[in-house]
Amino acid sequence: MSVKHAISRGLELGRSVFQLGLLKSGFRVAAKLRVDRFRVGPSVRTAQPQAFLPSRYRFYRSSLRGLAAQLQSAGFRRRFTCGSPRNRALCLAFGLGVGLIEEQFEDDRKSAATCQEIQAVFRRKRFQSPLKMFTSGYKLEDYIIGNQIGKGSNAAVYEAAAQSASPKESDSKCSLVQLRDDDEEEGLKTRSVMCCSLRNFPLAIKMMWNLGAGSSSEAILKSMSQELVPAAAQAVKQGKEHIILDGQFGVLPRRVSAHPNVIRVYRAFTADVPLLPGAQEEYPDVLPTRLNPAGLGNNRTLFLVMKHYPYTLRQYLEVSTPDCRQGSLMVLQLLEGVDHLCRQGVAHRDLKSDNVLLEFDSGGCPRLVISDFGCCLAQRDSSLQLPFNSMWVSKGGNASLMAPEVVTAVPGCGVVIDYSKSDAWAVGAVSYEIFGKQNPFYRAVGLESSKYEEKQLPLLPSTVPAEVQSLIRLLLRRNPSKRPSARVAANMLHLSIWGRNALASQNTLDMKKLADWLLCQSAVVLLKGCCGPSGNSVEAELQRSFLSNLELEDLRTAVCFLLYGRQLQPAASILSA
Numbered sequence: 001m002s003v004k005h006a007i008s009r010g011l012e013l014g015r016s017v018f019q020l021g022l023l024k025s026g027f028r029v030a031a032k033l034r035v036d037r038f039r040v041g042p043s044v045r046t047a048q049p050q051a052f053l054p055s056r057y058r059f060y061r062s063s064l065r066g067l068a069a070q071l072q073s074a075g076f077r078r079r080f081t082c083g084s085p086r087n088r089a090l091c092l093a094f095g096l097g098v099g100l101i102e103e104q105f106e107d108d109r110k111s112a113a114t115c116q117e118i119q120a121v122f123r124r125k126r127f128q129s130p131l132k133m134f135t136s137g138y139k140l141e142d143y144i145i146g147n148q149i150g151k152g153s154n155a156a157v158y159e160a161a162a163q164s165a166s167p168k169e170s171d172s173k174c175s176l177v178q179l180r181d182d183d184e185e186e187g188l189k190t191r192s193v194m195c196c197s198l199r200n201f202p203l204a205i206k207m208m209w210n211l212g213a214g215s216s217s218e219a220i221l222k223s224m225s226q227e228l229v230p231a232a233a234q235a236v237k238q239g240k241e242h243i244i245l246d247g248q249f250g251v252l253p254r255r256v257s258a259h260p261n262v263i264r265v266y267r268a269f270t271a272d273v274p275l276l277p278g279a280q281e282e283y284p285d286v287l288p289t290r291l292n293p294a295g296l297g298n299n300r301t302l303f304l305v306m307k308h309y310p311y312t313l314r315q316y317l318e319v320s321t322p323d324c325r326q327g328s329l330m331v332l333q334l335l336e337g338v339d340h341l342c343r344q345g346v347a348h349r350d351l352k353s354d355n356v357l358l359e360f361d362s363g364g365c366p367r368l369v370i371s372d373f374g375c376c377l378a379q380r381d382s383s384l385q386l387p388f389n390s391m392w393v394s395k396g397g398n399a400s401l402m403a404p405e406v407v408t409a410v411p412g413c414g415v416v417i418d419y420s421k422s423d424a425w426a427v428g429a430v431s432y433e434i435f436g437k438q439n440p441f442y443r444a445v446g447l448e449s450s451k452y453e454e455k456q457l458p459l460l461p462s463t464v465p466a467e468v469q470s471l472i473r474l475l476l477r478r479n480p481s482k483r484p485s486a487r488v489a490a491n492m493l494h495l496s497i498w499g500r501n502a503l504a505s506q507n508t509l510d511m512k513k514l515a516d517w518l519l520c521q522s523a524v525v526l527l528k529g530c531c532g533p534s535g536n537s538v539e540a541e542l543q544r545s546f547l548s549n550l551e552l553e554d555l556r557t558a559v560c561f562l563l564y565g566r567q568l569q570p571a572a573s574i575l576s577a
Ligand SMILES: Nc1ncnc2c1ncn2[C@@H]1O[C@H](COP(=O)(O)OP(=O)(O)OP(=O)(O)O)[C@@H](O)[C@H]1O
Pocket: 149, 150, 151, 152, 153, 154, 155, 156, 157, 204, 206, 306, 307, 308, 309, 310, 311, 312, 354, 355, 357, 371, 372, 374
């Protein structure tokens, strides 16, 4: 090796540790120099972006710190400085390289501090639920109930209004009766009917069907407690929060804080089951004997009061195909909602397009809200690990949309199901619907989440940006350790929608450039927030969410995934990687 060559190699080693593109040569040099302490990890050729996840990254960093210490040690110096000019040059360059590493550490510390400062600014502005809270509303009599707007396997949902805001007589027959736009005129009529329904009935009441929970309020609240996970602090009347749990006094389950992409339950109370429109025809079996002598339901049940949304995601997608940007924003909202739940120790476990509600912001962009928490996992210790020791333990909702690690779990002693990335997987599946394709795990396409191979995943339309396509494929990775978390996936989408310039010319990770972009982005979002209604747009909410959850490691992982995806274009080849 010539002296010139040795210098360049030594310098390279120093720089390469933080630079994905050069990591390969860094390891090669390290191997050539036979520096024992610097152990080369898995072959970089076969390494996945996970090779650069925090723990490994810390390992490399500490290895290099050890190396720096070794360089300073007398033994090491003697070995090289007394050697040939080639060795001296090599040592010098090596030291310089390590100096550069320290410089990188410093940049790193600065970037982490920038992230924390930005996070602190945006966390201060907590999301407020947009609907004005009313002070009463703990009794069924406090509401006027209109037509049925939906029905699932556990409940019927009705449009409603607070008694104090009763609809005008002439409008009282308005209701959300149908959504399909057959032609433009029909479409206009449908939209005006819908607006009318939403104006007169801004609320929705979900009446649970109570078949086995008994008729005491305590028993009902206990058996349907998951429905209360998205309930606001004042949702349950004071004094009722304490219910009997397993023979002891306990409090209602942990609840998640407000988030723009998670439904808010404003009120929750128990009441006698009333005879509501369509009950005798549509759900006679679950009525109590008081209302239907052949009914099997209990006399009392749980009612949940929420905002009335005009569509479910499924209904919306039946009549409209979002363009690519809107589609990406919709996927991003689902990821933000899932990340919010994960951070608070909740897994939804039944994410599908019927369980996502949709409205529009002032600019007409769809706002998505995750709803129906009836199957969720919300353990007291906030862990997303469920001991699965018996077949009677519920794994969650619809089996065809269960992530592979959930659907394939077999009960047994010591078996635990990890739900930390299962909702992110479901977002990957629902994304197909958002981009105009069938959900690959529904019968029409026929993939089974228990045994599909990643290369069987259907292609998305070619109009979907390559980065979004690769993200969706990554979300549908069978192995959860190779799947990005909802946060990392959300960061990837944020970067690909708004941070293209910061990453445009990069094939390597330049945190400094990224930190500069983050500062600019923060300024723009703060300014927009001060300029009227654009501060409440879906885009503004998403940007605030991104900035208030900024963690250097998650961001770095997201960039690595993006760069990895770029190197593996076209996207389809990710499958065979
Ligand atoms: N806040 C709301 N605004 C408008 N429509 C709603 C609202 N909540 C629920 N719906 C409608 O009611 C339907 C049933 O609601 P939901 O999914 O909560 O019931 P469920 O019985 O728990 O469902 P599942 O069968 O998934 O368990 C939804 O698919 C939707 O059409």
